[in-house]
Amino acid sequence: MRSLLPSLTDLRPVRHSWKTDIVAGVTVGIVALPLALAFGASAGLGPAAGLVTAIVAGFLAAVFGGSNVQVSGPTGAMVVVLAPVVASHGTGAVTVVAILGGLLVVAGGILRLGRFIAMVPWPVIEGFTFGIAIVIALQQVPALLGVHDLEGTTTLNVAWNAVERSTWDQASITLLVAGLVAAVMVLIQWRAPRLPASLIAIAAVTLLTEFADLAAPRIGALPGTLPLPSLPEIDAATLRELLGPAVAVALLAAIESLLSAKVAAGLADTGELNPDRELVGQGIASIGSGLFGGMPATGAIARTAVNVTAGARSRLAAAVHALVLLLIVTTASGLVGRIPLAALAGVLLVVCARMVDREAAIMLARVSRSGLLVFAITAIVTVVFDLIVAIQIGIAIAAVLVLRSLASTTRAEREPLPGDPEPGDERIALFRLDGSAFFGAADKLADQIAAARDIDVVILRMSHLTMLDTTGARRLAELITTLERRGVTVIVKGLQERHRSLASGIGVLDALRDRAHAVDDLATAIEHARSHVRRRVL
Structure with a gap:
């Protein structure tokens, strides 16, 4: 005080x-x-x-x-x-x-x-x-x-x-x-x-x-x-x-x-x-x-x-x-x-x-068309209603537009495996998660990953993920569970330390078939994925 x-x-x-x-x-x-x-x-x-x-x-x-x-x-x-x-x-x-x-x-x-x-x-x-x-x-x-x-x-x-x-x-x-x-x-x-x-x-x-x-x-x-x-x-x-x-x-x-x-x-x-x-x-x-x-x-x-x-x-x-x-x-x-x-x-x-x-x-x-929209609506509501309603509506619209912008930059992009290709690599899907895995974009991320077909292993590169909220973590846990039920092994690579506590508490790591499927570097993830594919071929 x-x-x-x-x-x-x-x-x-x-x-x-x-x-x-x-x-x-x-x-x-x-x-x-x-x-x-x-x-x-x-x-x-x-x-x-x-x-x-x-x-x-x-x-x-x-x-x-x-x-x-x-x-x-x-x-x-x-x-x-x-x-x-x-x-x-x-x-x-x-x-x-x-x-x-x-x-x-x-x-x-x-x-x-x-x-x-x-x-x-x-x-x-x-x-x-x-x-x-x-x-x-x-x-x-x-x-x-x-x-x-x-x-x-x-x-x-x-x-x-x-x-x-x-x-x-x-x-x-x-x-x-x-x-x-x-x-x-x-x-x-x-x-x-x-x-x-x-x-x-x-x-x-x-x-x-x-x-x-x-x-x-x-x-x-x-x-x-x-x-x-x-x-x-x-x-x-x-x-x-x-x-x-x-x-x-x-x-x-x-x-x-x-x-x-x-x-x-x-x-x-x-x-x-x-x-x-x-x-x-x-x-x-x-x-x-x-x-x-x-x-x-x-x-x-x-x-x-x-x-x-x-x-x-x-x-x-x-x-x-x-x-x-x-x-x-x-x-x-x-x-x-x-x-x-x-x-x-x-x-x-x-x-x-x-x-x-x-x-x-x-x-x-x-x-900024979105900024101009917020400006105009806030001004009109101020005149027609009152200041506080105007501030509330203005902030709400601005928040929606920001969330929409964040969602537009969030994606799961499938990448080729680095280095020389090996037999069976086509059965491995490497996804790089970019942007923010939050409630406004979690379904988009999950749908892009779940759309992959004819694969045995999915590698989720999470090191580029800037934000993870509870909804995003829960949707990832559900996605992993769904893929594992389909017989697809999921490997999580590069889970950031600031996201680890939330991911663990929500169940992302528990949804993995094995805790060893959470790795820190890409080379280890790829080698582990290839070993799964080789075992399935044999």
Whole structure:
């Protein structure tokens, strides 16, 4: 357990990098402010919930997480999961989901599942990222059209209802506000990419709406302090209904956080990543955020990348980022409350556009039809259903395609006997087993060998076999038994040491007529086979 908890070694980098860490923390805090507000509003919890999440979860993850430079807070992927929960059970349910999900993530870290959770195929990651971008964009339709308090079971329904209820008088103003924010952000990112484009765009457009007295709905009053921690009252029936969303939150938080931390580890030499501790830290962050009225948190790839590129080398930077946001809440909540909601929608539209990796999609289309299929199905399921279903289906399809590829490379090829031929060699079938003898290819291997006719001896060259599972071993044992009943002697050559225990336990060696028929070199196998043929001729 000691490796999963903070220690004094976490502070060692601070001695050499505290100046750059503080600068990086301030930079990320400025970048995170509009995103935190936008994600809170988009989830249906209100902008204040996004700020609380960025402050509480950001600080706790910095202290307890397994990465020195990870920045945590509200993210678009989590918004996609939480919006239906808020619509069905209200905002209080999010606290329960955050705590339950956080507990599950902590349990995953304690059980050392960090290294396994991150094993998500690349096309699946790209597919659900693309799907998330579409869902977040659809979630902005009501704010873009100036329509609120809509009903609907899915994001598509809500977006369509917003279009039906919108009027041009109101929509023209909100579309103008969002369009100006997006245009300013794109311009700044093009001409001065180091500047906080989203913050500058929101500040400029907010000033414009104030001076022009535009009738654009605002964020409204924000608390000047953090709320006190509390637990909502909830009955057992509702708790059971929230277990499903809590599992979804836990899986998403674990996957996204570990992916973000791995990206950060590749950007700069910032110390080793402890994936299990990262899960514990992210779980604690979600629990703390939920208690203070926030939403579940994950590692944020974009903010983490900004942190690293700004010079962060220790946990101090992520902690400073949270303190900067806390300072803004306590000193400037009135100003922040005047930001138009449509401006936040404009920020998220630009974020959605940047989430889409066009080069990745083009690359998949060019080099891998199977990868493109996984990408497309994952994206479609993300939009139509939800993220976790999309990840499950994407991984399942990717696994099937991988197994199909493995099966296609698995074969039993009959080879001529090496050296000068001798009388009776035609009665000996030498098969070289290549690839993987697993459940998806075991029958194929067995059928190819069993098809041999007019033979007295079969030699199975197993030294080239890369994988053997229980199904493959069992099928080989059954094949040997069948051949022996037909009067065909089977000799196993080159059974690898890593396969020997499994083959012996499943019965492959017991199926042989004699344990001496398991040999290590080909010359011995051939000589033994020829001796059997000679005895039969005599």
